[in-house]
Amino acid sequence: MGLLDYFRNSGRNRGSASVAKERLQILVAHDRAARDRPSYLPKLQQEILAVIRKYVDVDMNAVSVNYEQEDSQEILELNIVLPDAAGRT
């Protein structure tokens, strides 16, 4: 199963009966050949968030961050619940 299928299914499974929420999920996976170099993912995360805030209001309390490192792979996950479109002008 491709990663796009995964996302697609996760969207579908929430069902049409659930309240539609604006939601943004960002994943950054870094396969590192050189493990001795310092990771730039935490810094990248800050900058990506800054870029997103140009487009949508992001309440920093509505951002959940998950960072995992295993072997030579790092994964950064950002889950952002956006304010209801109806509430924006």
Added chain:
Amino acid sequence: MGLLDYFRNSGRNRGSASVAKERLQILVAHDRAARDRPSYLPKLQQEILAVIRKYVDVDMNAVSVNYEQEDSQEILELNIVLPDAAGRT
């Protein structure tokens, strides 16, 4: 299976025998409550790439982009093969 597990497994399945490649995979999934608004994902993609290029050399020929839209969900996928760390100074 969580999304992090998916990434973790995909990393593991490449096996230790394969040549280690620096690789960056970025996924942005947007669940849109208000479908009438124009999408900002293509614009976001450009800006995220610009941010990444601050940290690593990105050959634009080594970037593959996948954009899909279905119902109220948009998914943007960026796959970037980074230059070998050994080749950098």
